[in-house]
Amino acid sequence: MDHEIRKLAWQIAAHAEWQAMSGARAIPEGLAPIETAGHVPEAATPAPTAAVRAESVDEGSVAVSTPAVASPAASGRAGDVEVATTLDGLRGAIGDCRLCRLAGGRTNIVFGVGNPRARLMFVGEGPGRDEDLKGEPFVGRAGMLLTDIIEKGMRLSRSDVYICNVVKCRPPDNRNPEPDEVEACSPFLRRQIALVQPEAIVALGKFAAQTLLATKTPIMRLRGTWFAYEGVPLMPTLHPAYLLRNPADKKLVWQDIKLVMAKIGLAP
Numbered sequence: 012m013d014h015e016i017r018k019l020a021w022q023i024a025a026h027a028e029w030q031a032m033s034g035a036r037a038i039p040e041g042l043a044p045i046e047t048a049g050h051v052p053e054a055a056t057p058a059p060t061a062a063v064r065a066e067s068v069d070e071g072s073v074a075v076s077t078p079a080v081a082s083p084a085a086s087g088r089a090g091d092v093e094v095a096t097t098l099d100g101l102r103g104a105i106g107d108c109r110l111c112r113l114a115g116g117r118t119n120i121v122f123g124v125g126n127p128r129a130r131l132m133f134v135g136e137g138p139g140r141d142e143d144l145k146g147e148p149f150v151g152r153a154g155m156l157l158t159d160i161i162e163k164g165m166r167l168s169r170s171d172v173y174i175c176n177v178v179k180c181r182p183p184d185n186r187n188p189e190p191d192e193v194e195a196c197s198p199f200l201r202r203q204i205a206l207v208q209p210e211a212i213v214a215l216g217k218f219a220a221q222t223l224l225a226t227k228t229p230i231m232r233l234r235g236t237w238f239a240y241e242g243v244p245l246m247p248t249l250h251p252a253y254l255l256r257n258p259a260d261k262k263l264v265w266q267d268i269k270l271v272m273a274k275i276g277l278a279p
């Protein structure tokens with residue numbers, strides 16, 4: 012019970028800080044509505060979504076909506092996350108963010124790297140030790156494998172695509188981020204996607220895929236199927252760190268990547 016009370020108090024404090032950060036003068040009445048796969052944010056030009064579908068699985072249809080998150084209040088203040096018009100502006104608006112407890116253990120906020128107009132965006136779970144130290148996503152062994160997928164598999168360069176994570180700070184001991192941490196950080200990812208306007212997103216691994224699709228469906232049943240996040244086609248696939256432990260499954264990722272290449276018009 013004490014834990015729940017402390018968690019609730021922390022959430023209220025974080026929300027109040029978020030309001031102050033975004034320049035709000037009043038607490039909004041409720042949480043942002045859940046947006047459906049068909050919703051297209053005004054700031055984003057949608058890629059064709061005709062091939063995007065929700066997969067029906069045994070336990071029911073997979074949700075393709077984004078999780079409900081505490082939406083930043085409207086703000087006319089320059090630098091505000093919701094009104095940032097560039098990735099640099101968004102990074103500046105995030106500043107030395109302390110909206111969740113992950114701030115306490117990080118060395119660097121790992122915002123994201125790559126082409127601000129990338130046609131393809133990779134989204135992972137959160138920074139690991141190497142990423143935390145360097146301030147850049149996917150730079151460890153798993154990152155090297157992701158780079159191979161991009162460069163040797165897709166014949167692109169890392170600088171052609173955009174790479175980021177669901178949460179921007181390293182969870183302690185590389186644990187999964189908690190739901191309230193994801194909720195606190197979600198507006199940053201959503202704005203990143205709206206600004207980059209990718210033609211497709213690749214969700215790397217179970218956590219990123221399940222979080223972005225608001226589902227508990229196992230990654231092995233999600234991968235290889237097109238979904239949508241904020242109106243952008245999304246392909247779940249296996250995380251490079253998993254592939255380091257299970258190299259035989261690289262062929263599954265290659266199957267997924269070929270679908271992605273076809274979606275954005277790249278020859279396999």
Ligand code: SF4
Nearest residue numbers: 108111114180195196
């Ligand atoms: S994980 Fe996101 S919300 Fe939490 S402190 Fe880092 S930047 Fe802020």
